[in-house]
Amino acid sequence: MKLSNKMRELSHHLLDLIENSLAAGASTIKITVIEDTSGDILGFEVGDNGGGLNEEEIEQIYDPFVTSRRLRRVGLGIPLLQQAARACEGDLIIRSEKGKGTTVKTTFRRSHIDRMPLGDVASTLVAAVAAKPDVNLLYNHLVDGREFIFDTSWLISKFRELPLNDVKVLSWMKGFCREGIKKLYRGD
Amino acid sequence: MMKQIKSVDELMKLKEAALEKIKERQASGKTTIVVGMGTCGITAGAREVMMAIIDEIDKRNISDVIVTQAGCAGMCQHEPIVEVNKPGIPQIVYGHLDEEKARRLVLEHVINGHVIEEWALVQRD
Incomplete structure:
Protein backbone atom coordinates (compact mmCIF):
# COMPACT_ATOMS: atom_id res chain seq x y z
CA MET A 1 0.00 0.00 0.00
CA LYS A 2 1.30 3.44 -0.92
CA LEU A 3 0.25 6.33 1.26
CA SER A 4 0.05 9.80 -0.20
CA ASN A 5 2.30 12.01 1.90
CA LYS A 6 1.47 15.71 1.87
CA MET A 7 4.14 16.70 4.39
CA ARG A 8 6.60 19.02 2.70
CA GLU A 9 9.42 19.11 5.23
CA LEU A 10 11.06 16.64 7.57
CA SER A 11 10.54 19.26 10.27
CA HIS A 12 6.77 18.73 9.83
CA GLY A 25 2.38 12.58 28.70
CA ALA A 26 6.14 13.13 28.39
CA SER A 27 7.77 15.70 30.68
CA THR A 28 11.13 15.50 28.87
CA ILE A 29 11.60 15.19 25.12
CA LYS A 30 15.03 14.79 23.57
CA ILE A 31 15.34 15.63 19.89
CA THR A 32 18.50 14.87 17.96
CA VAL A 33 19.19 15.68 14.31
CA ILE A 34 22.39 14.35 12.79
CA GLU A 35 23.67 15.22 9.34
CA ASP A 36 26.81 13.60 8.05
CA THR A 37 27.73 14.62 4.53
CA SER A 38 30.67 12.24 4.12
CA GLY A 39 28.59 9.28 5.32
CA ASP A 40 25.65 10.61 3.27
CA ILE A 41 23.22 10.23 6.17
CA LEU A 42 20.54 12.42 7.66
CA GLY A 43 18.87 11.05 10.74
CA PHE A 44 16.67 12.27 13.50
CA GLU A 45 15.46 10.87 16.76
CA VAL A 46 12.75 11.85 19.22
CA GLY A 47 13.00 10.24 22.65
CA ASP A 48 10.55 10.81 25.48
CA ASN A 49 9.73 9.68 29.00
CA GLY A 50 6.02 9.33 28.25
CA GLY A 51 3.72 6.37 28.78
CA GLY A 52 5.52 4.04 26.39
CA LEU A 53 4.18 1.14 24.36
CA ASN A 54 4.16 -2.63 24.76
CA GLU A 55 5.33 -4.95 21.97
CA GLU A 56 1.88 -5.43 20.52
CA GLU A 57 1.32 -1.68 20.40
CA ILE A 58 4.69 -1.13 18.69
CA GLU A 59 3.71 -3.65 16.00
CA GLN A 60 0.38 -1.92 15.50
CA ILE A 61 1.81 1.56 15.25
CA TYR A 62 3.46 0.73 11.91
CA ASP A 63 -0.01 -0.05 10.58
CA PRO A 64 -1.67 3.05 9.10
CA PHE A 65 -5.10 2.01 10.33
CA VAL A 66 -4.32 1.71 14.00
CA THR A 67 -4.21 4.46 16.60
CA SER A 68 -4.10 4.43 20.37
CA ARG A 69 -7.28 6.44 20.33
CA ARG A 70 -10.46 4.52 19.70
CA LEU A 71 -12.35 7.44 18.19
CA ARG A 72 -11.54 9.91 15.45
CA ARG A 73 -8.73 9.48 12.96
CA VAL A 74 -6.41 6.59 12.27
CA GLY A 75 -2.76 7.10 13.17
CA LEU A 76 -0.98 7.97 9.94
CA GLY A 77 2.04 9.88 11.15
CA ILE A 78 4.48 6.99 11.74
CA PRO A 79 3.58 4.96 8.62
CA LEU A 80 3.97 8.10 6.48
CA LEU A 81 7.39 8.86 7.91
CA GLN A 82 8.53 5.25 7.63
CA GLN A 83 7.48 5.16 4.00
CA ALA A 84 9.33 8.43 3.32
CA ALA A 85 12.49 7.08 5.00
CA ARG A 86 12.40 3.75 3.16
CA ALA A 87 11.95 5.55 -0.15
CA CYS A 88 15.31 7.22 0.61
CA GLU A 89 17.22 4.03 1.53
CA GLY A 90 16.61 4.67 5.21
CA ASP A 91 14.18 3.39 7.80
CA LEU A 92 12.20 4.17 10.92
CA ILE A 93 12.64 2.23 14.15
CA ILE A 94 10.63 2.47 17.35
CA ARG A 95 12.06 1.46 20.70
CA SER A 96 9.71 1.63 23.62
CA GLU A 97 9.03 0.30 27.06
CA LYS A 98 5.73 0.53 28.88
CA GLY A 99 5.98 3.10 31.64
CA LYS A 100 9.45 4.29 30.61
CA GLY A 101 9.09 6.07 27.30
CA THR A 102 9.49 5.84 23.56
CA THR A 103 12.23 6.64 21.07
CA VAL A 104 11.57 6.96 17.37
CA LYS A 105 14.61 6.99 15.13
CA THR A 106 14.60 7.76 11.41
CA THR A 107 17.36 7.72 8.82
CA PHE A 108 17.56 8.93 5.24
CA ARG A 109 20.22 8.86 2.57
CA ARG A 110 21.00 12.55 2.68
CA SER A 111 21.65 12.99 -1.05
CA HIS A 112 18.63 10.94 -2.13
CA ILE A 113 16.58 12.81 -4.70
CA ASP A 114 13.31 12.06 -2.87
CA ARG A 115 14.55 13.22 0.51
CA MET A 116 12.39 16.06 1.77
CA PRO A 117 14.27 19.14 2.95
CA LEU A 118 14.72 19.38 6.70
CA GLY A 119 12.87 22.69 6.55
CA ASP A 120 12.01 25.09 9.33
CA VAL A 121 13.00 23.24 12.51
CA ALA A 122 12.90 26.48 14.54
CA SER A 123 9.14 26.79 13.89
CA THR A 124 8.66 23.16 14.89
CA LEU A 125 10.39 23.80 18.22
CA VAL A 126 8.34 26.96 18.83
CA ALA A 127 5.08 25.11 18.07
CA ALA A 128 6.08 22.40 20.56
CA VAL A 129 6.86 24.92 23.31
CA ALA A 130 3.58 26.76 22.67
CA ALA A 131 1.79 23.43 23.11
CA LYS A 132 3.25 22.55 26.52
CA PRO A 133 5.54 25.29 27.85
CA ASP A 134 6.44 23.31 30.98
CA VAL A 135 7.86 20.32 29.08
CA ASN A 136 11.66 20.07 28.94
CA LEU A 137 12.69 20.08 25.30
CA LEU A 138 16.29 19.29 24.54
CA TYR A 139 17.24 19.91 20.92
CA ASN A 140 20.58 18.80 19.62
CA HIS A 141 21.58 19.33 15.97
CA LEU A 142 24.85 18.09 14.55
CA VAL A 143 26.15 18.84 11.07
CA ASP A 144 29.52 17.24 10.28
CA GLY A 145 30.60 17.61 13.90
CA ARG A 146 29.35 21.18 14.38
CA GLU A 147 26.69 21.35 17.06
CA PHE A 148 23.71 23.48 18.03
CA ILE A 149 22.00 22.85 21.36
CA PHE A 150 18.75 24.36 22.58
CA ASP A 151 17.54 23.33 26.02
CA THR A 152 14.25 24.71 27.32
CA SER A 153 14.86 23.39 30.85
CA TRP A 154 17.50 26.12 31.18
CA LEU A 155 14.97 28.74 30.09
CA ILE A 156 12.29 27.31 32.38
CA SER A 157 14.68 27.61 35.36
CA LYS A 158 15.54 31.20 34.39
CA PHE A 159 11.93 32.21 33.85
CA ARG A 160 10.18 30.42 36.71
CA GLU A 161 7.21 32.80 37.14
CA LEU A 162 6.77 33.28 33.41
CA PRO A 163 5.51 30.49 31.15
CA LEU A 164 7.62 30.04 28.01
CA ASN A 165 4.59 30.37 25.76
CA ASP A 166 4.58 34.16 26.09
CA ARG A 186 28.31 27.87 7.14
CA GLY A 187 31.20 25.98 8.64
CA ASP A 188 32.77 29.01 10.34
CA MET B 1 10.58 45.39 11.46
CA MET B 2 11.51 44.71 15.06
CA LYS B 3 15.09 44.02 16.03
CA GLN B 4 15.83 40.34 16.65
CA ILE B 5 16.86 39.51 20.20
CA LYS B 6 19.94 37.36 20.31
CA SER B 7 21.70 37.79 23.63
CA VAL B 8 20.70 36.38 27.02
CA ASP B 9 20.83 39.87 28.60
CA GLU B 10 18.22 41.07 26.18
CA LEU B 11 16.16 38.00 26.92
CA MET B 12 16.18 38.79 30.65
CA LYS B 13 15.01 42.35 29.97
CA LEU B 14 12.24 40.82 27.92
CA LYS B 15 11.29 38.64 30.85
CA GLU B 16 10.91 41.64 33.16
CA ALA B 17 8.76 43.45 30.60
CA ALA B 18 6.59 40.37 30.08
CA LEU B 19 6.07 39.95 33.84
CA GLU B 20 4.87 43.55 34.04
CA LYS B 21 2.35 42.85 31.32
CA ILE B 22 1.12 39.72 33.08
CA LYS B 23 0.28 41.82 36.13
CA GLU B 24 -1.59 44.29 33.95
CA ARG B 25 -3.60 41.62 32.22
CA GLN B 26 -4.66 39.77 35.34
CA ALA B 27 -7.58 42.15 35.86
CA SER B 28 -9.00 41.72 32.36
CA GLY B 29 -9.81 38.43 30.61
CA LYS B 30 -7.37 37.14 28.06
CA THR B 31 -7.91 35.73 24.60
CA THR B 32 -6.86 32.18 23.81
CA ILE B 33 -6.08 31.02 20.29
CA VAL B 34 -5.94 27.25 19.84
CA VAL B 35 -4.37 25.82 16.68
CA GLY B 36 -5.19 22.21 15.69
CA MET B 37 -1.83 20.41 15.47
CA GLY B 38 -2.70 16.79 14.75
CA THR B 39 -1.05 15.01 11.80
CA CYS B 40 -3.91 16.32 9.65
CA GLY B 41 -3.37 19.90 10.82
CA ILE B 42 0.41 19.81 10.38
CA THR B 43 -0.03 18.45 6.85
CA ALA B 44 -2.48 21.22 5.97
CA GLY B 45 -0.16 23.99 7.22
CA ALA B 46 -1.11 24.44 10.89
CA ARG B 47 2.47 25.14 11.98
CA GLU B 48 2.78 27.97 9.44
CA VAL B 49 -0.59 29.35 10.55
CA MET B 50 0.54 29.28 14.18
CA MET B 51 3.81 31.06 13.32
CA ALA B 52 1.89 33.77 11.41
CA ILE B 53 -0.39 34.30 14.43
CA ILE B 54 2.56 34.52 16.83
CA ASP B 55 4.38 36.91 14.53
CA GLU B 56 1.36 39.17 14.07
CA ILE B 57 0.67 39.31 17.82
CA ASP B 58 4.34 40.04 18.48
CA LYS B 59 4.52 42.79 15.83
CA ARG B 60 1.36 44.46 17.08
CA ASN B 61 2.49 44.22 20.68
CA ILE B 62 -0.70 42.62 21.95
CA SER B 63 -0.11 41.30 25.45
CA ASP B 64 -3.34 39.61 26.53
CA VAL B 65 -3.29 36.67 24.11
CA ILE B 66 -2.23 33.06 24.66
CA VAL B 67 -1.42 30.97 21.60
CA THR B 68 -1.58 27.24 22.16
CA GLN B 69 -2.56 24.06 20.33
CA ALA B 70 -4.75 20.99 20.43
CA GLY B 71 -4.73 17.63 18.68
CA CYS B 72 -6.99 16.42 15.91
CA ALA B 73 -10.63 17.43 16.42
CA GLY B 74 -11.99 15.00 13.84
CA MET B 75 -12.64 17.69 11.23
CA CYS B 76 -9.47 16.92 9.28
CA GLN B 77 -10.95 18.03 5.96
CA HIS B 78 -11.29 21.58 7.31
CA GLU B 79 -7.70 21.95 8.58
CA PRO B 80 -5.92 24.18 9.39
CA ILE B 81 -8.42 24.85 12.17
CA VAL B 82 -8.09 27.62 14.76
CA GLU B 83 -10.35 28.27 17.70
CA VAL B 84 -10.51 31.81 19.07
CA ASN B 85 -11.87 32.47 22.50
CA LYS B 86 -12.12 36.16 23.25
CA PRO B 87 -14.06 37.28 26.30
CA GLY B 88 -17.24 39.13 25.37
CA ILE B 89 -17.71 37.71 21.88
CA PRO B 90 -18.79 34.22 20.74
CA GLN B 91 -16.17 31.46 20.63
CA ILE B 92 -15.44 30.72 16.99
CA VAL B 93 -13.79 27.76 15.25
CA TYR B 94 -12.28 28.87 11.97
CA GLY B 95 -11.30 26.46 9.18
CA HIS B 96 -9.29 26.35 5.95
CA LEU B 97 -6.89 29.00 7.16
CA ASP B 98 -3.55 29.99 5.71
CA GLU B 99 -0.86 32.43 6.83
CA GLU B 100 -2.53 35.45 5.28
CA LYS B 101 -5.97 34.63 6.69
CA ALA B 102 -4.37 33.99 10.08
CA ARG B 103 -2.87 37.48 10.13
CA ARG B 104 -6.23 39.01 9.20
CA LEU B 105 -7.87 36.97 11.92
CA VAL B 106 -5.58 38.53 14.51
CA LEU B 107 -6.49 42.00 13.31
CA GLU B 108 -10.25 41.55 12.81
CA HIS B 109 -11.21 39.09 15.52
CA VAL B 110 -8.57 39.45 18.22
CA ILE B 111 -7.99 43.22 18.04
CA ASN B 112 -11.22 44.61 16.62
CA GLY B 113 -13.54 41.96 18.06
CA HIS B 114 -15.31 41.25 14.77
CA VAL B 115 -16.12 37.65 13.84
CA ILE B 116 -15.15 36.80 10.25
CA GLU B 117 -18.28 34.85 9.44
CA GLU B 118 -17.33 33.45 6.05
CA TRP B 119 -14.40 31.51 7.57
CA ALA B 120 -16.26 30.30 10.66
CA LEU B 121 -17.03 26.58 10.92
CA VAL B 122 -18.59 26.57 14.37
CA GLN B 123 -19.91 29.24 16.68
CA ARG B 124 -20.41 28.54 20.35
CA ASP B 125 -22.29 31.17 22.31
Missing part, protein backbone atom coordinates in the same frame (compact mmCIF):
# COMPACT_ATOMS: atom_id res chain seq x y z
CA HIS A 13 7.30 15.04 10.56
CA LEU A 14 9.48 16.02 13.50
CA LEU A 15 6.63 18.10 14.92
CA ASP A 16 4.29 15.16 14.42
CA LEU A 17 6.63 12.92 16.44
CA ILE A 18 6.89 15.55 19.20
CA GLU A 19 3.08 15.74 19.27
CA ASN A 20 3.01 11.97 19.87
CA SER A 21 5.41 12.39 22.79
CA LEU A 22 3.31 15.20 24.26
CA ALA A 23 0.16 13.10 23.89
CA ALA A 24 1.97 10.26 25.70
CA VAL A 167 4.45 35.43 22.50
CA LYS A 168 7.56 37.59 22.89
CA VAL A 169 9.52 34.62 24.25
CA LEU A 170 8.31 32.36 21.42
CA SER A 171 9.45 34.96 18.87
CA TRP A 172 12.84 35.20 20.55
CA MET A 173 13.14 31.41 20.51
CA LYS A 174 12.40 31.23 16.81
CA GLY A 175 15.04 33.82 15.95
CA PHE A 176 17.60 32.22 18.26
CA CYS A 177 17.11 28.70 16.89
CA ARG A 178 17.00 29.87 13.26
CA GLU A 179 20.27 31.70 13.68
CA GLY A 180 21.94 28.81 15.52
CA ILE A 181 20.89 26.22 12.97
CA LYS A 182 21.87 28.43 10.04
CA LYS A 183 25.40 28.70 11.44
CA LEU A 184 25.77 24.91 11.30
CA TYR A 185 25.86 25.04 7.52
Whole structure:
Protein backbone atom coordinates (compact mmCIF):
# COMPACT_ATOMS: atom_id res chain seq x y z
CA MET A 1 0.00 0.00 0.00
CA LYS A 2 1.30 3.44 -0.92
CA LEU A 3 0.25 6.33 1.26
CA SER A 4 0.05 9.80 -0.20
CA ASN A 5 2.30 12.01 1.90
CA LYS A 6 1.47 15.71 1.87
CA MET A 7 4.14 16.70 4.39
CA ARG A 8 6.60 19.02 2.70
CA GLU A 9 9.42 19.11 5.23
CA LEU A 10 11.06 16.64 7.57
CA SER A 11 10.54 19.26 10.27
CA HIS A 12 6.77 18.73 9.83
CA HIS A 13 7.30 15.04 10.56
CA LEU A 14 9.48 16.02 13.50
CA LEU A 15 6.63 18.10 14.92
CA ASP A 16 4.29 15.16 14.42
CA LEU A 17 6.63 12.92 16.44
CA ILE A 18 6.89 15.55 19.20
CA GLU A 19 3.08 15.74 19.27
CA ASN A 20 3.01 11.97 19.87
CA SER A 21 5.41 12.39 22.79
CA LEU A 22 3.31 15.20 24.26
CA ALA A 23 0.16 13.10 23.89
CA ALA A 24 1.97 10.26 25.70
CA GLY A 25 2.38 12.58 28.70
CA ALA A 26 6.14 13.13 28.39
CA SER A 27 7.77 15.70 30.68
CA THR A 28 11.13 15.50 28.87
CA ILE A 29 11.60 15.19 25.12
CA LYS A 30 15.03 14.79 23.57
CA ILE A 31 15.34 15.63 19.89
CA THR A 32 18.50 14.87 17.96
CA VAL A 33 19.19 15.68 14.31
CA ILE A 34 22.39 14.35 12.79
CA GLU A 35 23.67 15.22 9.34
CA ASP A 36 26.81 13.60 8.05
CA THR A 37 27.73 14.62 4.53
CA SER A 38 30.67 12.24 4.12
CA GLY A 39 28.59 9.28 5.32
CA ASP A 40 25.65 10.61 3.27
CA ILE A 41 23.22 10.23 6.17
CA LEU A 42 20.54 12.42 7.66
CA GLY A 43 18.87 11.05 10.74
CA PHE A 44 16.67 12.27 13.50
CA GLU A 45 15.46 10.87 16.76
CA VAL A 46 12.75 11.85 19.22
CA GLY A 47 13.00 10.24 22.65
CA ASP A 48 10.55 10.81 25.48
CA ASN A 49 9.73 9.68 29.00
CA GLY A 50 6.02 9.33 28.25
CA GLY A 51 3.72 6.37 28.78
CA GLY A 52 5.52 4.04 26.39
CA LEU A 53 4.18 1.14 24.36
CA ASN A 54 4.16 -2.63 24.76
CA GLU A 55 5.33 -4.95 21.97
CA GLU A 56 1.88 -5.43 20.52
CA GLU A 57 1.32 -1.68 20.40
CA ILE A 58 4.69 -1.13 18.69
CA GLU A 59 3.71 -3.65 16.00
CA GLN A 60 0.38 -1.92 15.50
CA ILE A 61 1.81 1.56 15.25
CA TYR A 62 3.46 0.73 11.91
CA ASP A 63 -0.01 -0.05 10.58
CA PRO A 64 -1.67 3.05 9.10
CA PHE A 65 -5.10 2.01 10.33
CA VAL A 66 -4.32 1.71 14.00
CA THR A 67 -4.21 4.46 16.60
CA SER A 68 -4.10 4.43 20.37
CA ARG A 69 -7.28 6.44 20.33
CA ARG A 70 -10.46 4.52 19.70
CA LEU A 71 -12.35 7.44 18.19
CA ARG A 72 -11.54 9.91 15.45
CA ARG A 73 -8.73 9.48 12.96
CA VAL A 74 -6.41 6.59 12.27
CA GLY A 75 -2.76 7.10 13.17
CA LEU A 76 -0.98 7.97 9.94
CA GLY A 77 2.04 9.88 11.15
CA ILE A 78 4.48 6.99 11.74
CA PRO A 79 3.58 4.96 8.62
CA LEU A 80 3.97 8.10 6.48
CA LEU A 81 7.39 8.86 7.91
CA GLN A 82 8.53 5.25 7.63
CA GLN A 83 7.48 5.16 4.00
CA ALA A 84 9.33 8.43 3.32
CA ALA A 85 12.49 7.08 5.00
CA ARG A 86 12.40 3.75 3.16
CA ALA A 87 11.95 5.55 -0.15
CA CYS A 88 15.31 7.22 0.61
CA GLU A 89 17.22 4.03 1.53
CA GLY A 90 16.61 4.67 5.21
CA ASP A 91 14.18 3.39 7.80
CA LEU A 92 12.20 4.17 10.92
CA ILE A 93 12.64 2.23 14.15
CA ILE A 94 10.63 2.47 17.35
CA ARG A 95 12.06 1.46 20.70
CA SER A 96 9.71 1.63 23.62
CA GLU A 97 9.03 0.30 27.06
CA LYS A 98 5.73 0.53 28.88
CA GLY A 99 5.98 3.10 31.64
CA LYS A 100 9.45 4.29 30.61
CA GLY A 101 9.09 6.07 27.30
CA THR A 102 9.49 5.84 23.56
CA THR A 103 12.23 6.64 21.07
CA VAL A 104 11.57 6.96 17.37
CA LYS A 105 14.61 6.99 15.13
CA THR A 106 14.60 7.76 11.41
CA THR A 107 17.36 7.72 8.82
CA PHE A 108 17.56 8.93 5.24
CA ARG A 109 20.22 8.86 2.57
CA ARG A 110 21.00 12.55 2.68
CA SER A 111 21.65 12.99 -1.05
CA HIS A 112 18.63 10.94 -2.13
CA ILE A 113 16.58 12.81 -4.70
CA ASP A 114 13.31 12.06 -2.87
CA ARG A 115 14.55 13.22 0.51
CA MET A 116 12.39 16.06 1.77
CA PRO A 117 14.27 19.14 2.95
CA LEU A 118 14.72 19.38 6.70
CA GLY A 119 12.87 22.69 6.55
CA ASP A 120 12.01 25.09 9.33
CA VAL A 121 13.00 23.24 12.51
CA ALA A 122 12.90 26.48 14.54
CA SER A 123 9.14 26.79 13.89
CA THR A 124 8.66 23.16 14.89
CA LEU A 125 10.39 23.80 18.22
CA VAL A 126 8.34 26.96 18.83
CA ALA A 127 5.08 25.11 18.07
CA ALA A 128 6.08 22.40 20.56
CA VAL A 129 6.86 24.92 23.31
CA ALA A 130 3.58 26.76 22.67
CA ALA A 131 1.79 23.43 23.11
CA LYS A 132 3.25 22.55 26.52
CA PRO A 133 5.54 25.29 27.85
CA ASP A 134 6.44 23.31 30.98
CA VAL A 135 7.86 20.32 29.08
CA ASN A 136 11.66 20.07 28.94
CA LEU A 137 12.69 20.08 25.30
CA LEU A 138 16.29 19.29 24.54
CA TYR A 139 17.24 19.91 20.92
CA ASN A 140 20.58 18.80 19.62
CA HIS A 141 21.58 19.33 15.97
CA LEU A 142 24.85 18.09 14.55
CA VAL A 143 26.15 18.84 11.07
CA ASP A 144 29.52 17.24 10.28
CA GLY A 145 30.60 17.61 13.90
CA ARG A 146 29.35 21.18 14.38
CA GLU A 147 26.69 21.35 17.06
CA PHE A 148 23.71 23.48 18.03
CA ILE A 149 22.00 22.85 21.36
CA PHE A 150 18.75 24.36 22.58
CA ASP A 151 17.54 23.33 26.02
CA THR A 152 14.25 24.71 27.32
CA SER A 153 14.86 23.39 30.85
CA TRP A 154 17.50 26.12 31.18
CA LEU A 155 14.97 28.74 30.09
CA ILE A 156 12.29 27.31 32.38
CA SER A 157 14.68 27.61 35.36
CA LYS A 158 15.54 31.20 34.39
CA PHE A 159 11.93 32.21 33.85
CA ARG A 160 10.18 30.42 36.71
CA GLU A 161 7.21 32.80 37.14
CA LEU A 162 6.77 33.28 33.41
CA PRO A 163 5.51 30.49 31.15
CA LEU A 164 7.62 30.04 28.01
CA ASN A 165 4.59 30.37 25.76
CA ASP A 166 4.58 34.16 26.09
CA VAL A 167 4.45 35.43 22.50
CA LYS A 168 7.56 37.59 22.89
CA VAL A 169 9.52 34.62 24.25
CA LEU A 170 8.31 32.36 21.42
CA SER A 171 9.45 34.96 18.87
CA TRP A 172 12.84 35.20 20.55
CA MET A 173 13.14 31.41 20.51
CA LYS A 174 12.40 31.23 16.81
CA GLY A 175 15.04 33.82 15.95
CA PHE A 176 17.60 32.22 18.26
CA CYS A 177 17.11 28.70 16.89
CA ARG A 178 17.00 29.87 13.26
CA GLU A 179 20.27 31.70 13.68
CA GLY A 180 21.94 28.81 15.52
CA ILE A 181 20.89 26.22 12.97
CA LYS A 182 21.87 28.43 10.04
CA LYS A 183 25.40 28.70 11.44
CA LEU A 184 25.77 24.91 11.30
CA TYR A 185 25.86 25.04 7.52
CA ARG A 186 28.31 27.87 7.14
CA GLY A 187 31.20 25.98 8.64
CA ASP A 188 32.77 29.01 10.34
CA MET B 1 10.58 45.39 11.46
CA MET B 2 11.51 44.71 15.06
CA LYS B 3 15.09 44.02 16.03
CA GLN B 4 15.83 40.34 16.65
CA ILE B 5 16.86 39.51 20.20
CA LYS B 6 19.94 37.36 20.31
CA SER B 7 21.70 37.79 23.63
CA VAL B 8 20.70 36.38 27.02
CA ASP B 9 20.83 39.87 28.60
CA GLU B 10 18.22 41.07 26.18
CA LEU B 11 16.16 38.00 26.92
CA MET B 12 16.18 38.79 30.65
CA LYS B 13 15.01 42.35 29.97
CA LEU B 14 12.24 40.82 27.92
CA LYS B 15 11.29 38.64 30.85
CA GLU B 16 10.91 41.64 33.16
CA ALA B 17 8.76 43.45 30.60
CA ALA B 18 6.59 40.37 30.08
CA LEU B 19 6.07 39.95 33.84
CA GLU B 20 4.87 43.55 34.04
CA LYS B 21 2.35 42.85 31.32
CA ILE B 22 1.12 39.72 33.08
CA LYS B 23 0.28 41.82 36.13
CA GLU B 24 -1.59 44.29 33.95
CA ARG B 25 -3.60 41.62 32.22
CA GLN B 26 -4.66 39.77 35.34
CA ALA B 27 -7.58 42.15 35.86
CA SER B 28 -9.00 41.72 32.36
CA GLY B 29 -9.81 38.43 30.61
CA LYS B 30 -7.37 37.14 28.06
CA THR B 31 -7.91 35.73 24.60
CA THR B 32 -6.86 32.18 23.81
CA ILE B 33 -6.08 31.02 20.29
CA VAL B 34 -5.94 27.25 19.84
CA VAL B 35 -4.37 25.82 16.68
CA GLY B 36 -5.19 22.21 15.69
CA MET B 37 -1.83 20.41 15.47
CA GLY B 38 -2.70 16.79 14.75
CA THR B 39 -1.05 15.01 11.80
CA CYS B 40 -3.91 16.32 9.65
CA GLY B 41 -3.37 19.90 10.82
CA ILE B 42 0.41 19.81 10.38
CA THR B 43 -0.03 18.45 6.85
CA ALA B 44 -2.48 21.22 5.97
CA GLY B 45 -0.16 23.99 7.22
CA ALA B 46 -1.11 24.44 10.89
CA ARG B 47 2.47 25.14 11.98
CA GLU B 48 2.78 27.97 9.44
CA VAL B 49 -0.59 29.35 10.55
CA MET B 50 0.54 29.28 14.18
CA MET B 51 3.81 31.06 13.32
CA ALA B 52 1.89 33.77 11.41
CA ILE B 53 -0.39 34.30 14.43
CA ILE B 54 2.56 34.52 16.83
CA ASP B 55 4.38 36.91 14.53
CA GLU B 56 1.36 39.17 14.07
CA ILE B 57 0.67 39.31 17.82
CA ASP B 58 4.34 40.04 18.48
CA LYS B 59 4.52 42.79 15.83
CA ARG B 60 1.36 44.46 17.08
CA ASN B 61 2.49 44.22 20.68
CA ILE B 62 -0.70 42.62 21.95
CA SER B 63 -0.11 41.30 25.45
CA ASP B 64 -3.34 39.61 26.53
CA VAL B 65 -3.29 36.67 24.11
CA ILE B 66 -2.23 33.06 24.66
CA VAL B 67 -1.42 30.97 21.60
CA THR B 68 -1.58 27.24 22.16
CA GLN B 69 -2.56 24.06 20.33
CA ALA B 70 -4.75 20.99 20.43
CA GLY B 71 -4.73 17.63 18.68
CA CYS B 72 -6.99 16.42 15.91
CA ALA B 73 -10.63 17.43 16.42
CA GLY B 74 -11.99 15.00 13.84
CA MET B 75 -12.64 17.69 11.23
CA CYS B 76 -9.47 16.92 9.28
CA GLN B 77 -10.95 18.03 5.96
CA HIS B 78 -11.29 21.58 7.31
CA GLU B 79 -7.70 21.95 8.58
CA PRO B 80 -5.92 24.18 9.39
CA ILE B 81 -8.42 24.85 12.17
CA VAL B 82 -8.09 27.62 14.76
CA GLU B 83 -10.35 28.27 17.70
CA VAL B 84 -10.51 31.81 19.07
CA ASN B 85 -11.87 32.47 22.50
CA LYS B 86 -12.12 36.16 23.25
CA PRO B 87 -14.06 37.28 26.30
CA GLY B 88 -17.24 39.13 25.37
CA ILE B 89 -17.71 37.71 21.88
CA PRO B 90 -18.79 34.22 20.74
CA GLN B 91 -16.17 31.46 20.63
CA ILE B 92 -15.44 30.72 16.99
CA VAL B 93 -13.79 27.76 15.25
CA TYR B 94 -12.28 28.87 11.97
CA GLY B 95 -11.30 26.46 9.18
CA HIS B 96 -9.29 26.35 5.95
CA LEU B 97 -6.89 29.00 7.16
CA ASP B 98 -3.55 29.99 5.71
CA GLU B 99 -0.86 32.43 6.83
CA GLU B 100 -2.53 35.45 5.28
CA LYS B 101 -5.97 34.63 6.69
CA ALA B 102 -4.37 33.99 10.08
CA ARG B 103 -2.87 37.48 10.13
CA ARG B 104 -6.23 39.01 9.20
CA LEU B 105 -7.87 36.97 11.92
CA VAL B 106 -5.58 38.53 14.51
CA LEU B 107 -6.49 42.00 13.31
CA GLU B 108 -10.25 41.55 12.81
CA HIS B 109 -11.21 39.09 15.52
CA VAL B 110 -8.57 39.45 18.22
CA ILE B 111 -7.99 43.22 18.04
CA ASN B 112 -11.22 44.61 16.62
CA GLY B 113 -13.54 41.96 18.06
CA HIS B 114 -15.31 41.25 14.77
CA VAL B 115 -16.12 37.65 13.84
CA ILE B 116 -15.15 36.80 10.25
CA GLU B 117 -18.28 34.85 9.44
CA GLU B 118 -17.33 33.45 6.05
CA TRP B 119 -14.40 31.51 7.57
CA ALA B 120 -16.26 30.30 10.66
CA LEU B 121 -17.03 26.58 10.92
CA VAL B 122 -18.59 26.57 14.37
CA GLN B 123 -19.91 29.24 16.68
CA ARG B 124 -20.41 28.54 20.35
CA ASP B 125 -22.29 31.17 22.31
